Amino acid sequence: MDFLAILSNAAGEILSPTTAAFALATIGLNVHFGYAGLLNFGQAAFMAVGAYAFAIFTMQVDPTASLGWPVWLSFLAAVFVAILAAVAFGLLLGIPTLRLRGDYLAIVTIAAAEIVRFTMRTSEYSTVTGGSQGLRGQDYKGDIDALNPLTGSTYGFGPWTATAYDTWVRILAWGLVIVALILVWLLMRSPWGRVIKGIREDEDAVRSLGKNVYGYKMQALILGGVIGGLAGIMFVLPRAVQPDNFATAMTFYIWTALLLGGAATVIGPLLGSILFWVLLSFTGGLLSGLQSIGAFGDMTGTQAGQLRFVLVGLALIAIVVFRPQGILGNKKELSFHV
Amino acid sequence: MSETTTPPTTHPLVDGEVGPGCKKVDPIVIADGVVRQFGGLTAVDVEHAEIPRGAITALIGPNGAGKTTFFNLLTGFDRPNKGAWSFEGQSLAHVPSHKVARRGMVRTFQLTKSLGRLTVLQNMLLGARDQRGEGIFAALVRPLWKAQEEANIERADSLLARFKLDAKREDYAASLSGGQRKLLEMARALMSEPTLVMLDEPMAGVNPALTQSLLDHVKGLKDDGMTVLFVEHDMHMVRHISDWVIVMAEGRIVAEGPPETIMQNQAVVDAYLGAHHDTDLGTLTNQQVAQIHEDAGDEVPVDVDASARQQTTTDAPADPGADAHDEEGKR
Structure with a gap:
């Protein structure tokens, strides 16, 4: 068991683009649940919608090749299409459910997330979506690669060494995280944020003061969903688009990260995502290390690897029971309010 | 009567x-x-x-x-x-x-419905109407709503002083007593200049x-x-x-x-107290009880109160739900 390698892998997660993508998705969910009190159990679907819209637009329309657009414009156009898709998905979910009690949104989002995943998986549309195989990374990474200003071979040091492309994706993804954090901070100190936090607690009270509660909930759902869609793009830039990556498990990772860091805080989602991925990598490494020296008897490596998800579940229970406000949360302002 | x-x-x-x-x-x-x-x-x-x-x-x-x-x-x-x-x-x-x-x-x-997880001041500010900063895009640019917000805070402070909640300004509304919450709710409603x-x-x-x-x-x-x-x-x-x-x-x-x-309106008395609220059931004489039973015997349904109602009621609403009043009268 190479303990140093385990630690190094875990430390590497701190800056990995996947962590950045999850941090973004968690920031989006924080707008939903932490501030507006919307129970969205389909954040993975917003990521899937963003990722697929971005990749499919780039591959099918390909403005760089077909229209002769400069690469930056094609990239921005693809991002814009992803945002539009996330807005449309948010409207689709919100219009029927936001007038109803909160629980209905939870049911609809969790079902819609699976519908999205299975639609993308089905062989019927595999010419566009790639079916269960998904889409190959090299088919949509052309523009972003061409935009890369970095020319060296590797950057960084120690656990944080990455190729030029990876470093470029990290810069974009973490840059986007910072922009999203500033956006949330600006919004939540404003009167808009005050209305949203009021709705979280009692819709009727806010309604009686002349605020269009439905409109505000829709705005919050779409804002968080768009941030989730951008997270989807950042998630697929370092890899391929795989429909099964966007399963419900991903939504619950995002929830765990949010509750761990502290809902209704600006920095909580960031801290939660980093801690979550570091801990997941660390326990994964530790468990497979222990398995390799025979600590688990007859258990195979795969089986031992699954144990970390048991630990994730236990961690989620422990947070909700012992520290419902998360690490950074303010207990007076927010405990686990479902 | x-x-x-x-x-x-x-x-x-x-x-x-x-x-x-x-x-x-x-x-x-x-x-x-x-x-x-x-x-x-x-x-x-x-x-x-x-x-x-x-x-x-x-x-x-x-x-x-x-x-x-x-x-x-x-x-x-x-x-x-x-x-x-x-x-x-x-x-x-x-x-x-x-x-x-x-x-x-x-x-x-x-x-x-005071919003317990907002401070008293935030509760108040929520009441103000036509706030520019409540639009999602304007909210991002503080100079657009700063002046209005300050005017609202000033008005909220004067209302809080009037309702004697100014000492609680920065507290979460959840920490207020029941009566203070009523005051806060009233003050908050006034923020919208109704x-x-x-x-x-x-x-x-x-x-x-x-x-x-x-x-x-x-x-x-x-x-x-x-x-x-x-x-x-x-x-x-x-x-x-x-x-x-x-x-x-x-x-x-x-x-x-x-x-x-x-x-003193008979309909009000009936609605509130039942049609024969002034009959003290605790001190009925035997004669009165006998009278009531005798009256009741004339009725088809054996209802002690029905006869009494006929005696005392002059203008009670003659709707079928009137028996509900009698339920209260029996107590």
């Missing part, structure tokens, strides 16, 4: 004769044929009602009379099966609740020490030129502060009048 004084037939607020659904000289709210049914139960069935402007009107009635439901209908929190109603001459039918509030008709709730304030049981669950201060605040609203409509159980409060009283029972308006005389 013999000591019942005849209620006045005219009143400065009323245009014409005083009676259930009477016309007012200057009405701010007019409701016509508002009906709300829950399944087979008709909770509200108001033929005609007018709320006088610039006065404090009390809406009273026993439990289940439909007062709160009528309130919810007027403010758009519930939809009636049929009916029309207007506020300052504009129809409010099918207008969503937040738009009702924006027109200047602001309500509070029976179960106080013309009509509708208070749903403002005294429910309030520490008696705070009652007088709350009463003064309600009177203060009228002095500031606002119209007040409130739902209340407590007759003392009604008598102290209201200019006009509307009595509901079983969804209908059964009586209207000034507070000094309304309690």
Whole structure:
């Protein structure tokens, strides 16, 4: 068991683009649940919608090749299409459910997330979506690669060494995280944020003061969903688009990260995502290390690897029971309010 | 019933004769044929009602009379099966609740809805209307709403001082007592500069020490030129502060009048106390009991109270639900 390698892998997660993508998705969910009190159990679907819209637009329309657009414009156009898709998905979910009690949104989002995943998986549309195989990374990474200003071979040091492309994706993804954090901070100190936090607690009270509660909930759902869609793009830039990556498990990772860091805080989602991925990598490494020296008897490596998800579940229970406000949360302002 | 004084037939607020659904000289709210049914139960069935402007009107009635439901209908929190109603001459039918509030008709709730996880000041600021910073894009640019926000904070502070909540300004509203929450809810409603304030049981669950201060605040609203409509159980409060009283029972308006005389109205007495509230069942003589049984024997249903009602009731509503009154009378 190479303990140093385990630690190094875990430390590497701190800056990995996947962590950045999850941090973004968690920031989006924080707008939903932490501030507006919307129970969205389909954040993975917003990521899937963003990722697929971005990749499919780039591959099918390909403005760089077909229209002769400069690469930056094609990239921005693809991002814009992803945002539009996330807005449309948010409207689709919100219009029927936001007038109803909160629980209905939870049911609809969790079902819609699976519908999205299975639609993308089905062989019927595999010419566009790639079916269960998904889409190959090299088919949509052309523009972003061409935009890369970095020319060296590797950057960084120690656990944080990455190729030029990876470093470029990290810069974009973490840059986007910072922009999203500033956006949330600006919004939540404003009167808009005050209305949203009021709705979280009692819709009727806010309604009686002349605020269009439905409109505000829709705005919050779409804002968080768009941030989730951008997270989807950042998630697929370092890899391929795989429909099964966007399963419900991903939504619950995002929830765990949010509750761990502290809902209704600006920095909580960031801290939660980093801690979550570091801990997941660390326990994964530790468990497979222990398995390799025979600590688990007859258990195979795969089986031992699954144990970390048991630990994730236990961690989620422990947070909700012992520290419902998360690490950074303010207990007076927010405990686990479902 | 013999000591019942005849209620006045005219009143400065009323245009014409005083009676259930009477016309007012200057009405701010007019409701016509508002009906709300829950399944087979008709909770509200108001033929005609007018709320006088610039006065404090009390809406009273026993439990289940439909007062709160009528309130919810007027403010758009519930939809009636049929009916029309207007506020300052504009129809409010099918207008969503937040738009009702924006027109200047602001309500509070029976179960106080102070937002416990916002501070007292934030609660207040939420009440201010037409805030530029409440738009999602303008919210990002502080200079666009900073001046307005500061003006609102100033106004909130003066209201908090008036309601003696200024010491609690930065506390979470959840830390307030029940009475303070009622005060906060009222103060918050005032932030929107309403013309009509509708208070749903403002005294429910309030520490008696705070009652007088709350009463003064309600009177203060009228002095500031606002119209007040409130739902209340407590007759003392009604008598102290209201200019006009509307009595509901079983969804209908059964009586209207000034507070000094309304309690002598037979329909009100029946609605509240049962048709024979002045019969002291504890001291009935044997002769009286025998008389009651004898009367009851003449009736087809063996109902001790039915005969007594015939004796005492002169103008009780002759609807089939009247037995409900008797249930109260038996106690």
